[in-house]
Amino acid sequence: MYDTGFFTNSSVEAALVVKDGNTNGLYFKPGWKILSSRTAAVTDEEHRIAYRVGWIDANNNGKVDVGIDMVDFHFMLQNSTGKWSEKHGQQPSINTNISDPSTFSWDLGTYKNFYNSSTAYIAAKVH
Incomplete structure (x- = not known):
């Protein structure tokens, strides 16, 4: 069993994503960071990413049970069009007409708004 916040708190998860981005030199450049908002400034080297997590407590015990509960995370990438x-x-991958991921229903198959955590925004650097 895992701490529920580990899988359901987008801020906790985003911090782990940023840590991996800063230490995985094979694919990424260091300098990843959490952004304060969807409109926070990014440099020409950075890509703005939106991140959410979703969790369905299948056995209603209030704890994340990997293999029993439905747990997943999802990213969106902002294009040059905004x-x-x-x-x-x-x-x-698909381009969407989404302009604000924070107000969009992030679905998983037939599960409407499955990724229902708050949206965390990340500035990512890649090779």
């Missing part, structure tokens, strides 16, 4: 792209699992 709109956002996303990719689900093995499906191809």
Whole structure:
């Protein structure tokens, strides 16, 4: 069993994503950071990412049970147009007309608004 906040608090998870981005030199450049908002400034080297987590407590025990509960995370990437792209699992990535991921229903298959945590924003650097 895991601490519920580990999988359900987007701020906790985003901090781990930033840590990995700053230490995984094979794919990423150091300098990842949490942004204060969707409109916080990014440099020409940075990509703005929106991040959320979702959790369904299948056995209603108030704790995350990996393998029993439904737990997942999802990213969106802001394009140069200001709109956002996303990719689900093995499906191809898609460009959307989403202008504000914080007000959009992030669905997982038939689960409407599955990714229901607050939206965390990250500035990412890649090679």
